[in-house]
Amino acid sequence: MIPIAWGAKAVLMGMFAAMTRASEKWRPIGVTGFERCQMEQIRKDLDEEYEQANGLVQSSKTGACPSKSTRRFGT
Numbered sequence: 001m002i003p004i005a006w007g008a009k010a011v012l013m014g015m016f017a018a019m020t021r022a023s024e025k026w027r028p029i030g031v032t033g034f035e036r037c038q039m040e041q042i043r044k045d046l047d048e049e050y051e052q053a054n055g056l057v058q059s060s061k062t063g064a065c066p067s068k069s070t071r072r073f074g075t
Contacts (some may be wrong), residue, residue: 033037050056
């Protein structure tokens, strides 16, 4: 029989320490207003697809994002 060398708590603490060290080196990634709008639209589309597949109430459709050339940066 081979004994278990690591307990769950020790593994989680090691993972947390590794993620903490890695996050110190990460840089924030800039997201423009256009990209944020695209992500919101994708989320809405996925929500609508899920609701239709499961017979839930459908949400109303919203307008598309402005073109990237007309609105580059947003808040």
